[in-house]
Amino acid sequence: xAKVLISFLGTGSFASKETRTYRTxxxxxGEQVLGDYPFxxxxxxxxxxxxxxxxxxxxxxxxxxxxxxxxxxxxxxxxEDAYISIADTCENTNYLSELSIPHKDLIEQAMGGDSKVVxxxxxxxxxxxxxNTDIILGLQKYLRNGDELIVDVTHSFxxxxxxxxxxxxxxxxxxxxxxxxxHIHYGMLDISKELGYAPIIDLKSxxxxxxxxxxxxxxxxxxxxxxxxxxxxxxxxxxxxxxVEFSNLMNLNHLHAxxxxxxxxxxIKNNNYLxxxxxxxxxxxxxxxxxxxxxGDTHSLFQLKVARWQLDHRKYAQAFxxxxxxxxxxxxxxxxxxxxxxxxxxxxxxxxxxQFIPGAxxxxxxxKLYQNLKPLRNCTAHSIExxxxxxxxxxILNTCISSIELxxxxxxxxxxxxxxxxxxxxxxxxxxxxxxxWYINQLEAAKEFGEIIDLPFPNISPSxxxxxxxxxxxxxxxxxxxMDKANSITxxxxxxxTFTFAVVTRLKELGxxxxxxxxxxxxxxxxxxxxxxxxxxxxxREY
Numbered sequence: 001x002a003k004v005l006i007s008f009l010g011t012g013s014f015a016s017k018e019t020r021t022y023r024t025x026x027x028x029x030g031e032q033v034l035g036d037y038p039f040x041x042x043x044x045x046x047x048x049x050x051x052x053x054x055x056x057x058x059x060x061x062x063x064x065x066x067x068x069x070x071x072x073x074x075x076x077x078x079x080e081d082a083y084i085s086i087a088d089t090c091e092n093t094n095y096l097s098e099l100s101i102p103h104k105d106l107i108e109q110a111m112g113g114d115s116k117v118v119x120x121x122x123x124x125x126x127x128x129x130x131x132n133t134d135i136i137l138g139l140q141k142y143l144r145n146g147d148e149l150i151v152d153v154t155h156s157f158x159x160x161x162x163x164x165x166x167x168x169x170x171x172x173x174x175x176x177x178x179x180x181x182x183h184i185h186y187g188m189l190d191i192s193k194e195l196g197y198a199p200i201i202d203l204k205s206x207x208x209x210x211x212x213x214x215x216x217x218x219x220x221x222x223x224x225x226x227x228x229x230x231x232x233x234x235x236x237x238x239x240x241x242x243x244v245e246f247s248n249l250m251n252l253n254h255l256h257a258x259x260x261x262x263x264x265x266x267x268i269k270n271n272n273y274l275x276x277x278x279x280x281x282x283x284x285x286x287x288x289x290x291x292x293x294x295x296g297d298t299h300s301l302f303q304l305k306v307a308r309w310q311l312d313h314r315k316y317a318q319a320f321x322x323x324x325x326x327x328x329x330x331x332x333x334x335x336x337x338x339x340x341x342x343x344x345x346x347x348x349x350x351x352x353x354x355q356f357i358p359g360a361x362x363x364x365x366x367x368k369l370y371q372n373l374k375p376l377r378n379c380t381a382h383s384i385e386x387x388x389x390x391x392x393x394x395x396i397l398n399t400c401i402s403s404i405e406l407x408x409x410x411x412x413x414x415x416x417x418x419x420x421x422x423x424x425x426x427x428x429x430x431x432x433x434x435x436x437x438w439y440i441n442q443l444e445a446a447k448e449f450g451e452i453i454d455l456p457f458p459n460i461s462p463s464x465x466x467x468x469x470x471x472x473x474x475x476x477x478x479x480x481x482x483m484d485k486a487n488s489i490t491x492x493x494x495x496x497x498t499f500t501f502a503v504v505t506r507l508k509e510l511g512x513x514x515x516x517x518x519x520x521x522x523x524x525x526x527x528x529x530x531x532x533x534x535x536x537x538x539x540x541r542e543y
Contacts (some may be wrong), residue, residue: 002051002052002148003051003052004143004149004150005050005150006149006150006154006156006164008052009041009059009061009063010061010062011060011061023191024038025198026196026198028201029200032047038069039065040155040187040200041155042070044150044152049503050115051112052114053111053115054118054142055111055116056136059099059101059119060094063107064084064087066111067083068110070111073242076110082106089102091227099119100119104475108232118135120132125520137167140171142490144177147180149179149180151182151183151185155187166199173211177487181207182204184202184203184204184206185201186200200278208231211231213281214227215281216285219254219285221313225244225246226238228285231278232273235274242265253318255322259299262340266286268282293306293309298408299339301408304401304409307319307322307401310322312330316380316397318393319401320397321379321381322378324539326404331348332348333359334363335361352367352370352483353367360381362428368510369509369510372398372509376388376397381418396509399509406510424450424488425451425489427446429454430495430503431495439537441537442517445537445539449490449492453483458473458499460496460498463489477510480512489513490513517537520538521534522536
């Protein structure tokens with residue numbers, strides 16, 4: 001394991017107008033006096049006994065001073081010609097110069113231990129900023145597995161510490177190398193006149209804020225609170241334990257236990273944390289996350305909300321399972337069976353699979369949804385083949401969950417009405433052609449479906465987005481299914497194609513019959529040659 005220092009080199013303050021040498025500063029680290037040094041990397045190198053330095057600077061930085069100081073410190077011979085060449089070049093370069101200085105290899109040899117000189121742009125525009133970002137992130141190639149990293153951001157443009165934070169975040173959260181970041185130092189040269197020395201402070205606590213941010217994201221996006229549970233362990237062990245337990249249950253998909261622990265998590269308020277950041281992170285994130293599930297709901301509705309969350313967060317295999325389980329639980333609840341009893345759940349599965357059980361009830365549309373999901377769930381859980389491709393499977397899952405929501409989330413007095421096959425039969429005419437305008441033969445054919453009820457077709461704007469269309473589709477499904485509760489319905493639907501397709505798809509998955517009217521066009525011509533087209537009804541045809 002090597003100790004590696006990443007430090008920045010600026011243009012510095014000259015010791016005098018006659019010489020291009022750094023003005024020294026007396027550096028202190030806490031109570032310890034490090035001594036006078038021309039740049040902080042020299043002080044840190046001695047203090048930590050650094051093995052390798054990655055020194056970052058522009059072509060205008062005082063590289064000749066680095067060469068001189070490290071040569072003298074290690075008793076190496078200075079090549080005067082090289083020193084003058086480096087000084088002349090660095091003094092006369094500017095922001096337009098190429099990223100190149102002479103005798104770079106000699107400077108690196110003077111620093112010793114496979115150290116590197118890393119040249120960067122000034123960062124004056126977006127292109128230079130991108131170049132610097134790539135260069136700083138590229139420093140990781142000089143780091144080896146197990147290295148201890150110490151960072152100094154003292155001598156640099158104000159923007160460079162931001163680039164360095166990107167590297168540190170990458171090393172901590174993404175890089176596979178096991179790099180331990182032990183210090184982030186800043187030498188406060190601006191206060192040295194007041195104190196008589198330049199204190200070196202450690203900013204490593206800034207990375208703790210990043211840990212909290214990534215931990216909060218991991219919890220809100222994936223339901224994993226492992227990271228923030230470790231962070232809060234020193235502040236509140238009970239909260240830490242609760243968060244770990246919740247994450248374990250979410251990943252196990254232990255639905256019964258999830259609802260119980262979610263109720264406990266929902267009770268977390270502003271604890272007396274030692275610092276502000278857990279209060280700003282844990283309480284709002286946990287409350288926002290838990291509020292999606294409605295912990296006081298029936299267990300079937302709670303399960304369905306978990307399925308919706310799993311779908312939205314692309315946990316598709318879990319969503320298939322949880323959506324199915326919500327239907328089984330709902331059937332148990334409707335029949336007043338113990339939903340956590342294995343035998344009762346088997347009875348509910350039998351009902352959903354069209355088996356007859358005397359005195360038991362089961363919504364026919366729920367059966368249809370259960371059967372639609374079953375082969376897809378078996379595909380994900382048991383590697384059973386399906387003819388559906390992945391996008392189709394996800395679309396069906398989304399549609400089924402939306403349809404189950406319409407059933408399970410209905411008020412109790414509506415949802416508990418048993419299915420009655422003797423319900424009044426009606427034909428809902430969902431089109432732009434009111435039944436009053438139908439021809440006699442179409443009205444006669446419609447008698448097969450029962451009484452005709454006209455439902456005005458919505459105006460679908462050609463510029464409507466998919467999100468806008470989905471909203472209208474959901475409203476239409478709610479209108480139609482509310483009529484299905486008291487009647488046995490068939491839907492005659494014709495109109496804007498994308499809307500019609502979406503509505504028909506949803507209705508068929510709910511087990512509701514949908515038909516279209518077919519017509520025959522007869523064309524005649526007037527004496528003046530103009531064409532007349534007349535459409536005559538032929539039959540109703542099921543989608």
